[in-house]
Every structure is written in C-alpha cells, then in structure tokens.
Amino acid sequence: MDEKLHIDWLTVSLYIIIVLFGAVNIYSANSGVNEAISLDFSKEYGKQVIWIGISAIIVFLILLTDYKFFNFSAYGIYIIIIGMLLALLATGSFNKGAQAWFKIGAFKLQPSEFAKYATALALAKFLGTFDVKFEGRRNQLISFGILLLPMMLTLLQNDTGSALVFTCFILVLFREGLSGWWLVLGFYLITIFVLTIIIPSWYILLALLLILAGFIYFIYKQKQLMMVSILIFIVSAVYIIGLDFAFSKILKPHQQQRILVTLNQDVDEYYANKQKSFSFFKFEKKENDKKSESKRDYSYNVRQSKISIGAGRWWGNGFNNGTQTKAKLVPEQHTDFIFCTVGEEYGFVGSSIFLILYLLFIGRIFYLAERQKNVFSRVFGYCTGSIIFFHFFINIGMAIGVLPVIGIPLPFMSYGGSSLISFSMLLFTFLKLDANRVNEISRLY
Amino acid sequence: MEKSNRLFVFIGALVLIGLIFITRLFFLQIIDTSNYYKAQAYGSNEITIYPARGTIVDRNGQLMVYNDASYDLMVVPQKAKDFDKVALCKELIIDTTEFNKRLKKAARYNPREASVIYKNLPFYLYTRLQEVLYQYPAFYIETKIDRRYNINGAAHLLGYMGEVSERELEKDKYYKPGDVKGITGLEKSYEKYLRGIKGKKVVLVDKFSKQQGSFAGGKFDSLPTAGENIISSIDLNLQIYAEMLLANKIGSIVAIEPATGEVLCIVNNPNYDPNLLVGQQRNRNFSALLLDPSKPLFNRALKAPYPPGSTFKTVQALIGLQEGVLTPGTRYPCHGGYRMGSITVGCHSHASPLDLENSITKSCNAYYCHVYRSILDNPKYSSVQAAYLQWTKYLNSFGIGTKTGIDLPEESSGIVKKSAYFERVFGKNWRSSNVVSISIGQGEIGLTPLQMANVAAIIANRGYYYTPHVVRSIGDAQYVREEFLKRHYTLIEERHFDSVIAGMAKVCKPGGTAGRTGIEGIDICGKTGTAQNPHGKDHSIFIAFAPRVNPKIAICVIVENGGFGADYAAPIANLLIERYMATDKTAPSSKPEMQKRMLTANLTGKKLSASDSLKALVTKTIK
Known part of the structure; x- marks a missing residue:
C-alpha cells in the first residue's frame, strides 16, 4: 500500500490518554493498601495491562485491514454474533444473574459487547446500500429490526444494561432522518413514567385532562387537531394506568425499590404514603425488615459512590490515596464504578477536566462521522459516537446518582477485556474508515 | 432541518450533559460537605496509640510503679470455623464445653468483631500459643499494658487508675471514652506528666470495619510520646x-x-x-x-x-x-x-x-x-x-x-x-x-x-x-x-x-x-x-x-x-x-x-x- 495512514491523531491521543488514565484508576481501586507499586498479572490491574496489549494488537490489525473488508463482511459478522448470542442462551454459564459469558480458559468473552459492534456494522451496511433510503417505511422497519434482534437476545440473557445500550442506535437513525418527534415522544414517555411512579397517577391524569380542556378551548374549531389531542390524551391515560399497574403489581419489590432509589425516594416512606393515599392499585403488605434489607442493598452502591466522589472535594486525595477507594467501600469500583476513583482521587477539578476531555473525544467522533462522504462510514461513525456517548451518559449519571444503577462499563476506563477490545475495535474501525476518506479525497486531486 | 445540521443537536446534547454532570459534581464535591465527613468517618479510622505511662522510682532509684504487658486471647467468631478445637483447648488447658460456652458468648456479642476468649493469659501459655497460633487464623493475642506496683502497700500514696468519667471526658479533651487515668494518689496528682502524649495511626477500614493498613503511607500518623518518669522523694x-x-x-x-x-x-x-x-x-x-x-x-x-x-x-x-x-x-x-x-x-x-x-x-x-x-x-x-x-x-x-x-x-x-x-x-x-x-x-x-x-x-x-x-x-x-x-x-x-x-x-x-x-x-x-x-x-x-x-x-x-x-x-x-x-x-x-x-x-x-x-x-x- 502506498497510501499514507491519514488517521485522526487527535482522537487517537484522547483514546490513549483515556485508556492509560483508566488503567491508573483500576490500579488504585484494585491494589491493596500500601502495596508497593508493581505489576501483578494475577490481579485485575495486571490483567488490564494485558487487555491493553491485546487491544493494541487488534487495533494494529484493523489498521492493516483493507477498508473494504468491513463493508464486505458486515452482515457476516452480524450473523456470527447473533449466532453466538443464541448459543449463549442455550449453553451460557451463569454470571451475576446474567447469562452473558463464554468461558475461554481463564478469560471470559462477553458477546453482547461485540454485538454492538456487529449491529453498528450491519446498520451501516444496510443504510449504506446504494438504493436504500431511510425515508421508506419498509427500510425503517428493517433498520429497527437490525437493532431490535440483538437487543432482545441480550435482554433474554437478563443483561438489561447492555440491552438498553441498543436504544442509542435511535440517535443514529435520528441523524439519518428519523423524525425529531420520536425523540420528543421518548422524552414525554420517560417524564410521564417518572411522574407516575413518584406521585399518585390520578394527579397526572387530572393535570393532563386540564391541559387538554384548555387546549380544546383554544382550538375547538379545528376538528382534526382536536381529535388528535383527545387521542393523545387517551393513549397517555392508558399508558399511565398501565404503568401504574405494571409497577405496583408486576414488578417484584426489589425491582420497585431499585427504581425508587434511583428516583431519590425513601422506600419505607413511599410505601407508607402509597398505603394511605388513594391509588388505583394497592401494594401488598410487606414484611418490614425484609423491606429495609433490600432498601439498603439497592441504595448502598449509590450512597457509597456519592460519598466516595464527595470525599474528593476540590483537588482530590491524589493517586492511590482515596480512603474510600483503598478501603474498597464501593462495590464494583474497578468496573462500573470506576468514576468514583476519579472523583475521590482527583477531586472536582480533575473530574471536570476528565469529563470535558471525554466529551471532546465523543464530540470529535461525531464531527468525524459527519464529514464522511459515504453513508456506510457516516452511519458507522455515528454508531460509534452514540454507543460511547450512551455508555458515558448512563455510567457517569449512575455514579453521581442522577440515573438508575444500570451496570454498564465506562468505555476505555472500566476494567474488562471484552469491553476494552470491543470499544477499541469500534473506534479504530471507524478511524480506519475515516482515514480512507482522506485517502479517497487525496486520490481525487 | 437539513440532516447534516443534526450534528449540532448531538454537540448540543454533549454540552448540555457536560454542564449537568459538572454542576452535579460541584454539588456533590464542594457544596455538600456531608459526603466528605461521611467518608472520613467510614473509610479511615483513627487509632490511638497509647503512650507508655511514666514510671515512678523512689529517692534511691528503686522502681515503685511501672507498666507490664498482659495478654488476652481474642477470637473473631465468624472466622472460627474448621479448626481443631480439641487441640486448641489442650493448648489452653481448658475443657471444650467451657471453650464452646465462651465462643458462643463471643458470637452472640458480635460475630464479626473480635472478643476476648481467654483473659490474662499466663506467660507460659502466651509463649506456647505464639508458636501454634498460626494454625488458628480466627484467633490472635492482644497485648494490653497494665500498671504494676512494686510494693504491696503504700496504696494511698501511689493511688490507682480508673476509667475516666463522663464529666471528665467533657472537661479534658485528651481523654476518649474508655481511657483510664489516675483516680487517687500520685497517679492522680501527676496524671498530666505521667500520661504522656497520645500518638495516632490513621488506618483504612473496609465495610466490615476490618483494618486494611495505614492510610497514605502513614502521612497522618504520629508517634506517641511516653509519659514523664517521676522521681519520688519516698524512701x-x-x-x-x-x-x-x-x-x-x-x-x-x-x-x-x-x-x-x-x-x-x-x-x-x-x-x-x-x-x-x-x-x-x-x-x-x-x-x-x-x-x-x-x-x-x-x-x-x-x-x-x-x-x-x-x-x-x-x-x-x-x-x-x-x-x-x-x-x-x-x-x-x-x-x-x-x-x-x-x-x-x-x-x-x-x-x-x-x-x-x-x-x-x-x-x-x-x-x-x-x-x-x-x-x-x-x-x-x-x-x-x-x-x-x-x-x-x-x-x-x-x-x-x-x-x-x-x-x-x-x-x-x-x-x-x-x-x-x-x-x-x-x-x-x-x-x-x-x-x-x-x-x-x-x-x-x-x-x-x-x-x-x-x-x-x-x-x-x-x-x-x-x-x-x-x-x-x-x-x-x-x-x-x-x-x-x-x-x-x-x-x-x-x-x-x-x-x-x-x-x-x-x-x-x-x-x-x-x-x-x-x-x-x-x-x-x-x-x-x-x-x-x-x-x-x-x-x-x-x-x-x-x-x-x-x-x-x-x-x-x-x-x-x-x-x-x-x-x-x-x-x-x-x-x-x-x-x-x-x-x-x-x-x-x-x-x-x-x-x-x-x-x-x-x-x-x-x-x-x-x-x-x-x-x-x-x-x-x-x-
């Protein structure tokens, strides 16, 4: 190949910074107290170094691969991953309640991590096909189908967190022409969901009815608009009552509590109020001590996480000096709660700089995606950005207690081979495609 | 909206979320100090290192009051499983029913925390246990320092030690609950000289209050200063x-x-x-x-x-x-x-x-x-x-x-x-x-x-x-x-x-x-x-x-x-x-x-x- 590697070095630099910073934080969270700084490959931070090495090799292989390979084999990879997910359902070994691992020797392979990569490829391939336009109803359905299939399979493995990640592809579809109303609708549904849980549902119905009445007062001459708004109200009402029913009667207490804790509700108080006030669906009486036990379990992670981050104050305790971190008070700190280490050891200043760098990194990916000349590369770029963005949003939001505890890793930071490798593959496949765009342009002139 | 302009929706979302997260961090880390204080209470534990209390000699340099170590055998009941009970009882020269009774009592008190199972080990038992105790990881020996008096009289002169009362705790911040001080005699009147200066060791503890080691490489630790030795005028x-x-x-x-x-x-x-x-x-x-x-x-x-x-x-x-x-x-x-x-x-x-x-x-x-x-x-x-x-x-x-x-x-x-x-x-x-x-x-x-x-x-x-x-x-x-x-x-x-x-x-x-x-x-x-x-x-x-x-x-x-x-x-x-x-x-x-x-x-x-x-x-x- 006589082509120069026109890779985007800014993105690569940010990638390296984030990966190394991740390893440093994993070391801090994982090594013992007062342990001399060393490399122990039997521990997680040692293994992470191995994973970084393997990722580097894979990145190198990707950069050597011809860009056409990804387009060519997109469906093939997608089908293989779907097959693996199916196989897991059949034979998967149990791990933390989710059937999500293939055991290969001492290491575990998590196909759902790679499913995102495959889905991104397949979606890009489909939308990049010469005569496919996203505007067509049939093509929209196929697009949704491509991402719903692995999502459902992941959900069946009880891996709710990873399954939720697939909703980020909506963002890509939005870029490719999906109406913004869908995003508005999504926002509306989520808002109603939260309100339904924290306040009695008939309050919301009453409020919506008042809004409807007011609206109709202004537009009663426009029959069509009136019909639409009445329809929206009816659908909303069904949605609210259905939610209330699902939350009160279908969800198990521990599931209810997990949601309540996320919404900053005092569980005991919540149930007491629910018993007193009028609501459509009564909760069954629960044993008191069991309730408190569960409450502690679900709020524990978030509380410890907040304490740990709060302990950092302005400048943090410094590398390897976080008391909460070293005492291992935050569960899963080296994986999903890695941001606690950043918060405690580098303080508000360090954490803010980190967040800004990370957002710059994601923004750069979106920017690169937008400048692609062919649809395959652009869609894949947006997929890459959206996946990382979604993980970032949920993971940090969870650690600082503004979002529910959904166990998904922070890309390039959290400990885990499958995660690091799959994200590196995603990023560098896109960077390879982007480098090729530059080559294409240079060939033009 | 032109589709390529939708990039700005993405960038806008990034900026918005960045602002929300940083604001939240500012609240968590700077404004709400309760997390910080909780962290201090949770993660690290300040352990007081008690200084050696001053000794008292008479006018001719003969030792009258000094400190002596005593040894208690401690047990963490939760960990006390799968060990050779009979062998340990034999070492302790104690019958198994009595041993079981004490173990049960300790478990009832707190299964996770160490309790005394044999108070004041005789010295010969102490030395013998030192050699075999590695086989019983749930057990360890705690050394305590007690006051010893070289004379079996002169009690009113020398005084005795006792636990600090609640009123004294408020009056003198030197003492913590459970501390002892001189109650009468010389032990009381020269308390300020004899007691020395406490040292401290900041250790990390995990969620079970188990010590993990010293914090920040001992940066915040201080050594105790032994109490002053006193020369009495007594012959x-x-x-x-x-x-x-x-x-x-x-x-x-x-x-x-x-x-x-x-x-x-x-x-x-x-x-x-x-x-x-x-x-x-x-x-x-x-x-x-x-x-x-x-x-x-x-x-x-x-x-x-x-x-x-x-x-x-x-x-x-x-x-x-x-x-x-x-x-x-x-x-x-x-x-x-x-x-x-x-x-x-x-x-x-x-x-x-x-x-x-x-x-x-x-x-x-x-x-x-x-x-x-x-x-x-x-x-x-x-x-x-x-x-x-x-x-x-x-x-x-x-x-x-x-x-x-x-x-x-x-x-x-x-x-x-x-x-x-x-x-x-x-x-x-x-x-x-x-x-x-x-x-x-x-x-x-x-x-x-x-x-x-x-x-x-x-x-x-x-x-x-x-x-x-x-x-x-x-x-x-x-x-x-x-x-x-x-x-x-x-x-x-x-x-x-x-x-x-x-x-x-x-x-x-x-x-x-x-x-x-x-x-x-x-x-x-x-x-x-x-x-x-x-x-x-x-x-x-x-x-x-x-x-x-x-x-x-x-x-x-x-x-x-x-x-x-x-x-x-x-x-x-x-x-x-x-x-x-x-x-x-x-x-x-x-x-x-x-x-x-x-x-x-x-x-x-x-x-x-x-x-x-x-x-x-x-x-x-x-x-």
Whole structure:
C-alpha cells in the first residue's frame, strides 16, 4: 500500500490518554493498601495491562485491514454474533444473574459487547446500500429490526444494561432522518413514567385532562387537531394506568425499590404514603425488615459512590490515596464504578477536566462521522459516537446518582477485556474508515 | 432541518450533559460537605496509640510503679470455623464445653468483631500459643499494658487508675471514652506528666470495619510520646519498714526531710495492695475494699484530724514565747494537775515547779494551761476573741488549720475552730477557761498526721518549712516544681526555738516521757502525745526530728488506741529514725527487743488484710 495512514491523531491521543488514565484508576481501586507499586498479572490491574496489549494488537490489525473488508463482511459478522448470542442462551454459564459469558480458559468473552459492534456494522451496511433510503417505511422497519434482534437476545440473557445500550442506535437513525418527534415522544414517555411512579397517577391524569380542556378551548374549531389531542390524551391515560399497574403489581419489590432509589425516594416512606393515599392499585403488605434489607442493598452502591466522589472535594486525595477507594467501600469500583476513583482521587477539578476531555473525544467522533462522504462510514461513525456517548451518559449519571444503577462499563476506563477490545475495535474501525476518506479525497486531486 | 445540521443537536446534547454532570459534581464535591465527613468517618479510622505511662522510682532509684504487658486471647467468631478445637483447648488447658460456652458468648456479642476468649493469659501459655497460633487464623493475642506496683502497700500514696468519667471526658479533651487515668494518689496528682502524649495511626477500614493498613503511607500518623518518669522523694525501704512496724495497728506515719520538705514515707494502716486495683479483678476488689469496715481506702495521713495531745505543747510554747507571755525561765506550779473552779486538767506526778524546757521533757499539763490562758488573756489584745484570732494566725503559719499544699489529692486542713464557734457554744463573751483543753491538744483542735510531721519539720528548721511533697523531680530533665523550693516562715522567731528543742532533746533520754525508747548515738528530739478520744483507749502519738543539729528527718507516728505516746508511737518513730540514719541499711536495730515488740504487736484484735502480704517482707528485710 502506498497510501499514507491519514488517521485522526487527535482522537487517537484522547483514546490513549483515556485508556492509560483508566488503567491508573483500576490500579488504585484494585491494589491493596500500601502495596508497593508493581505489576501483578494475577490481579485485575495486571490483567488490564494485558487487555491493553491485546487491544493494541487488534487495533494494529484493523489498521492493516483493507477498508473494504468491513463493508464486505458486515452482515457476516452480524450473523456470527447473533449466532453466538443464541448459543449463549442455550449453553451460557451463569454470571451475576446474567447469562452473558463464554468461558475461554481463564478469560471470559462477553458477546453482547461485540454485538454492538456487529449491529453498528450491519446498520451501516444496510443504510449504506446504494438504493436504500431511510425515508421508506419498509427500510425503517428493517433498520429497527437490525437493532431490535440483538437487543432482545441480550435482554433474554437478563443483561438489561447492555440491552438498553441498543436504544442509542435511535440517535443514529435520528441523524439519518428519523423524525425529531420520536425523540420528543421518548422524552414525554420517560417524564410521564417518572411522574407516575413518584406521585399518585390520578394527579397526572387530572393535570393532563386540564391541559387538554384548555387546549380544546383554544382550538375547538379545528376538528382534526382536536381529535388528535383527545387521542393523545387517551393513549397517555392508558399508558399511565398501565404503568401504574405494571409497577405496583408486576414488578417484584426489589425491582420497585431499585427504581425508587434511583428516583431519590425513601422506600419505607413511599410505601407508607402509597398505603394511605388513594391509588388505583394497592401494594401488598410487606414484611418490614425484609423491606429495609433490600432498601439498603439497592441504595448502598449509590450512597457509597456519592460519598466516595464527595470525599474528593476540590483537588482530590491524589493517586492511590482515596480512603474510600483503598478501603474498597464501593462495590464494583474497578468496573462500573470506576468514576468514583476519579472523583475521590482527583477531586472536582480533575473530574471536570476528565469529563470535558471525554466529551471532546465523543464530540470529535461525531464531527468525524459527519464529514464522511459515504453513508456506510457516516452511519458507522455515528454508531460509534452514540454507543460511547450512551455508555458515558448512563455510567457517569449512575455514579453521581442522577440515573438508575444500570451496570454498564465506562468505555476505555472500566476494567474488562471484552469491553476494552470491543470499544477499541469500534473506534479504530471507524478511524480506519475515516482515514480512507482522506485517502479517497487525496486520490481525487 | 437539513440532516447534516443534526450534528449540532448531538454537540448540543454533549454540552448540555457536560454542564449537568459538572454542576452535579460541584454539588456533590464542594457544596455538600456531608459526603466528605461521611467518608472520613467510614473509610479511615483513627487509632490511638497509647503512650507508655511514666514510671515512678523512689529517692534511691528503686522502681515503685511501672507498666507490664498482659495478654488476652481474642477470637473473631465468624472466622472460627474448621479448626481443631480439641487441640486448641489442650493448648489452653481448658475443657471444650467451657471453650464452646465462651465462643458462643463471643458470637452472640458480635460475630464479626473480635472478643476476648481467654483473659490474662499466663506467660507460659502466651509463649506456647505464639508458636501454634498460626494454625488458628480466627484467633490472635492482644497485648494490653497494665500498671504494676512494686510494693504491696503504700496504696494511698501511689493511688490507682480508673476509667475516666463522663464529666471528665467533657472537661479534658485528651481523654476518649474508655481511657483510664489516675483516680487517687500520685497517679492522680501527676496524671498530666505521667500520661504522656497520645500518638495516632490513621488506618483504612473496609465495610466490615476490618483494618486494611495505614492510610497514605502513614502521612497522618504520629508517634506517641511516653509519659514523664517521676522521681519520688519516698524512701522505699523506709516506707516498707514503716508499714511493717505499723502492721496490725491502726494509724499513720509521715516522715519529712526538714531541709527540703520531701516526704520520706507516708504510711497508713489499714492499707491495701495497689495491685488489687489492676486488671480484671479490679471492680470486685474495689467493692470489697469499699465495704471493708476497717476502711482500707481511707487516707488517714492526709485526711484524719487527730487531737495532737501533748505534742501540741511545743506549738503552744513557741506561740507563748513569741507573744512575750512566756520566757524560757517561766515556772508554773503543778500539783497533779490544773484546777480552776470546776475545771480540772489532770497531770502525772513530776517535780514542781518546772521551767519551759522541763515542761516539754516532762509534758506538764498544768504548765500549758497557764501558758495558753496567758496567751488568750494577754492584755495586749482587746478581748479573748482577738487574742484567739491572733493565735489561729500563728497556727496557720505552722500549716495547721490550712492545707499544707502537699502534691497528693484530698488533703484535709484539720480542725481549728473559729471564734464564732465558741460564741455559739459558750456565749458571746466566752473566756479562756472555756477552751483550756486546747492548751494540751485536746478538744477543738485536730491535726492530720501530715500536719504534725510538718510541725516537727518546722521545729527542726527553727521556724520555717517547705511545702511537703512526695515528688522530688519530674522527667529526664529532673524538673522541680517551683512551689516546692519556697520557704514558708512561721510567725515565730528563730531564737524562741532553742528552749523548746532543748526540752524535746531530753524526751527520749532517761527522765523524759519516752525515756526508754531512745536510740544510742542519735540525738532524737521528740515529743510524746497521749490523746484522749471518744473511740476507746488513748491514741499513742509521737513527733520527732533527728539529729538535733542539722536534722535529716522529721516524723510523726500515730497509733490509734495505742495508749501512751511512749508505748507505741515513740518506739516506732525512733526505730524508723535509726533505720533512716543508719549508713548500713541492713544493720540490725540496736534495740532488737523493742523492734520485735513493735513488729509483732497486734492492736486490732484480728488480722488486717495488708498484714499477710507484709509478713513475707518482714522475713526478707529484717534478718
């Protein structure tokens, strides 16, 4: 190949910074107290170094691969991953309640991590096909189908967190022409969901009815608009009552509590109020001590996480000096709660700089995606950005207690081979495609 | 919207989320400090490292109080599974049912935290366990430091330790709940020097409060500073000898070095072994001592006001001389006592009339009735009351009726009544005849043994004293408290002491009231006292100093219900003086019979608790 590697070095630099910073934080969270700084490959931070090495090799292989390979084999990879997910359902070994691992020797392979990569490829391939336009109803359905299939399979493995990640592809579809109303609708549904849980549902119905009445007062001459708004109200009402029913009667207490804790509700108080006030669906009486036990379990992670981050104050305790971190008070700190280490050891200043760098990194990916000349590369770029963005949003939001505890890793930071490798593959496949765009342009002139 | 412009929706979302997250972080990390304080409470634990408490040695460098390690076997019940119980029980020489009972109790208390399963391991068990304990990971040995006392007496002097009360916790931030401090004696009065400075170690703990190691490489740790070692002025040999002599008698002995005010020995009987109030038996022993009808906890030397009896005549004589109502040559007649109207103060038979010197030697009661009345009826003063006021001022200058200021807690100031008291009892214009018994140290007058010893020291010094103290110097720098270097002058001029001392010098010589108790070769100046009291037989009292020139020791001995001063108090005092003055401390007494009589005399009618432990010492110290 006589082509120069026109890779985007800014993105690569940010990638390296984030990966190394991740390893440093994993070391801090994982090594013992007062342990001399060393490399122990039997521990997680040692293994992470191995994973970084393997990722580097894979990145190198990707950069050597011809860009056409990804387009060519997109469906093939997608089908293989779907097959693996199916196989897991059949034979998967149990791990933390989710059937999500293939055991290969001492290491575990998590196909759902790679499913995102495959889905991104397949979606890009489909939308990049010469005569496919996203505007067509049939093509929209196929697009949704491509991402719903692995999502459902992941959900069946009880891996709710990873399954939720697939909703980020909506963002890509939005870029490719999906109406913004869908995003508005999504926002509306989520808002109603939260309100339904924290306040009695008939309050919301009453409020919506008042809004409807007011609206109709202004537009009663426009029959069509009136019909639409009445329809929206009816659908909303069904949605609210259905939610209330699902939350009160279908969800198990521990599931209810997990949601309540996320919404900053005092569980005991919540149930007491629910018993007193009028609501459509009564909760069954629960044993008191069991309730408190569960409450502690679900709020524990978030509380410890907040304490740990709060302990950092302005400048943090410094590398390897976080008391909460070293005492291992935050569960899963080296994986999903890695941001606690950043918060405690580098303080508000360090954490803010980190967040800004990370957002710059994601923004750069979106920017690169937008400048692609062919649809395959652009869609894949947006997929890459959206996946990382979604993980970032949920993971940090969870650690600082503004979002529910959904166990998904922070890309390039959290400990885990499958995660690091799959994200590196995603990023560098896109960077390879982007480098090729530059080559294409240079060939033009 | 042009589709390529949708990039800005993405960028906008990134900026918005960045702002939300950073705002949230600002709230979590900067505004809401509760997380920070919770983190301090949770993640790290400040462990106090207790400094070694200062030791106490006597004036000759003999160790009196020190620290000793004791060992407890601890168990974390949750971890105590799958171990060879039978083997461990065999090591501990304990049967398995008892072991199971203790283990169950520990588990009930807290399965995750360590509890004691074997308190105070004997040393041989401790060493043996050291070798095998690695097989039992749930067990470990905790070392505790306890106070040890090298003498099984002197309890009131040394004091004991106890847990800090809640009120003290508030007052002094040095203490934490569960800390111990000195409750009485030297342990209390020198607490601030003995306790040292605590060190601390900040350790990380996990969610089960298990220690993970020191925090930040020990950046916030500090080493403890050991307490100051104290050199006491006590002569341990003299102290032990005095305790032996006082064994099976109720009373008190205080000896002072007149030239410095240093207390040489301070003895009470009943007494107790200070080691009783250390370790796990402390509470049981303490209540036993508290309930003991012989009141072994009562510090007679500092707190019991005794009528001084005839020993008080020395003070009366000195005041009379200073007031000018008495000269060394003044003679008063005595015909078996002093009679005035209905009042009679009896006296024993002796030559009459006597001069001042011989009135001391022979202890003439009538003489001092005259002296005291002449002091109170001195025309210099407008009234008896005014004269009495002046008289109490003299007493106060002797440290009588006031606290001497000794460096031990709970000192009593004795009994010196105010004029108002007599006004209540005898009417506004009470007369000298109303209080005539005070002239011979009976009635409304009370001195603690310490005050009497101090009087002896004042006479030895001819007019001044140093505040009596039991600590010579503090710490390696041998710091001496300034208040102990200051002379306190009495209101008596030095020249007036000559005739009193001359009289005292003959007391232990043939013809004196304690004529048979004298020690060959030592110029002992003493004064006997036989104090009537409502509790039975007279108290035997003796104050003395020796030698007459350049005195080395001033002493007061009180033996309750011991009869005449010459019966017990004088022999004991003289034996102690002999022992203290001897160059060879192991030399036998020149009066072995007197010594034997004193050591074996039992005035209590029963054995006292301290006597048994002291018996062993008798054979050791006395050959």
